[in-house]
Amino acid sequence: MIDAGRVSRRDFVAALIAEIPDALVVTGLGSATYDVYSAGDRAQTFYLWGAMGAAVPMALGLALAQPERSVVAVTGDAEHLMGIGTLGTISAARPPNLTVVVLDNAHFGETGMQRSHTGLGTDLASVARGFGIETVLQVASLAGVPPVADRVRGRVGTTYVHVLIHADEPPRALPPRDGVANKNVFRAALGLPTF
Amino acid sequence: MPTQNSRMTDTSWSEAVFRVLKNGNVTQVAFVPDAGLSDIIGLAQRDPAVRDLVLTTEEEGVAIACGAWLGGQRAVLLMQSSGVGNCVNMFSLLTNCQFPFLTLVAMRGEYAELNPWQVPMGRATQQVLELMGIQVLRADKAEEVEDMVSAALDAVFEANDRVAVLLGQKLIGRKKWERE
Numbered sequence: 261m262i263d264a265g266r267v268s269r270r271d272f273v274a275a276l277i278a279e280i281p282d283a284l285v286v287t288g289l290g291s292a293t294y295d296v297y298s299a300g301d302r303a304q305t306f307y308l309w310g311a312m313g314a315a316v317p318m319a320l321g322l323a324l325a326q327p328e329r330s331v332v333a334v335t336g337d338a339e340h341l342m343g344i345g346t347l348g349t350i351s352a353a354r355p356p357n358l359t360v361v362v363l364d365n366a367h368f369g370e371t372g373m374q375r376s377h378t379g380l381g382t383d384l385a386s387v388a389r390g391f392g393i394e395t396v397l398q399v400a401s402l403a404g405v406p407p408v409a410d411r412v413r414g415r416v417g418t419t420y421v422h423v424l425i426h427a428d429e430p431p432r433a434l435p436p437r438d439g440v441a442n443k444n445v446f447r448a449a450l451g452l453p454t455f
Numbered sequence: 456m457p458t459q460n461s462r463m464t465d466t467s468w469s470e471a472v473f474r475v476l477k478n479g480n481v482t483q484v485a486f487v488p489d490a491g492l493s494d495i496i497g498l499a500q501r502d503p504a505v506r507d508l509v510l511t512t513e514e515e516g517v518a519i520a521c522g523a524w525l526g527g528q529r530a531v532l533l534m535q536s537s538g539v540g541n542c543v544n545m546f547s548l549l550t551n552c553q554f555p556f557l558t559l560v561a562m563r564g565e566y567a568e569l570n571p572w573q574v575p576m577g578r579a580t581q582q583v584l585e586l587m588g589i590q591v592l593r594a595d596k597a598e599e600v601e602d603m604v605s606a607a608l609d610a611v612f613e614a615n616d617r618v619a620v621l622l623g624q625k626l627i628g629r630k631k632w633e634r635e
Contacts, residue, residue, distance in 0.1 A: 286522065306525060308548075310548070311544065311545050311548035313518070314514075314521070317514075318522035318548075320508075320519055321522025321523035321524075321525075321526070322526040324506055324526075325482075325483070325523045325524075343514070343515060349510055349511060349515055349519075353508055439548075439553075440552055442552070443553070443554065446525055447527070452527045455555060
């Protein structure tokens with residue numbers, strides 16, 4: 261089903277990643293991880309394969325540790341909702357270099373396309389505003405990519421991006437599942453030792 | 456209703472703990488408050504070189520600590536024993552990726568506990584941590600806290616380990632239930 265009010269997840273993520281080559285990226289388990297990997301493997305991406313709810317708080321800790329870099333969490337609506345309270349923590353901390361990108365297909369894509377809360381009444385953009393995030397962008401087409409990329413590169417304020425995507429299932433693109441290797445490669449790209 | 460900061464106890468150990476964290480270059484202090492941790496939290500909040508992060512639930516702090524480490528900073532998670540239960544699946548992040556992890560856990564549900572609702576998780580706290588691959592140290596006396604936290608910090612950030620220091624309820628003191 262193609263909904264004119266929604267964008268292809270792969271097209272959106274590929275276009276965004278291409279515009280922000282220097283950003284540090286954390287991806288939420290499932291399709292968001294596949295989307296970012298499909299856009300091209302990069303040392304400065306941390307791919308989550310589990311720990312549902314971790315993508316956004318992990319990006320928060322990273323953003324505070326690396327204030328001179330743009331940090332982006334790319335995750336799905338259900339992964340995000342499992343740790344939704346983190347938006348309150350982010351609102352209190354207000355890291356100017358953090359962008360949270362939520363790919364919302366209103367379904368649990370990994371487990372059989374059951375309808376999720378965002379298809380049953382929850383509006384994530386309103387949720388983010390309610391938590392006190394001041395800059396909330398809603399995107400439903402590729403025309404939304406440049407303004408999002410500008411916010412990412414600008415590091416001028418915490419930004420929440422609610423991306424309405426089709427509930428389709430593009431081919432899986434699976435990054436390596438070795439979290440230790442991913443961590444070490446990521447840190448090496450920042451000039452940091454393994455530990 | 457309980458009051459905050461109303462336990463009858465000597466908390467000079469809190470200052471020693473904060474000094475250990477500072478000397479150990481911990482720059483992110485994530486917490487869900489407990490009365491027994493309030494002095495450490497206050498010290499973190501007043502220190503401009505330390506970022507204090509109030510959490511809505513403890514598992515956020517596990518992920519924040521991992522993100523901080525990815526970016527080259529050291530973090531600590533402060534929580535009550537009840538919060539350990541909230542963290543269980545998030546602890547898999549530590550094991551899978553071998554992230555260093557330091558947490559200080561204020562115990563409830565043990566010594567002189569008047570609230571039975573604290574008991575089930577308090578009694579399970581050490582085992583839950585150990586089941587998820589986290590080494591557990593425990594301090595029950597004020598004079599042993601500083602060295603215990605220092606030992607944990609070294610193991611975590613020098614040997615890349617995962618360590619929880621349980622701060623016993625006897626150390627923290629009896630909770631007063633009457634407002635003054």
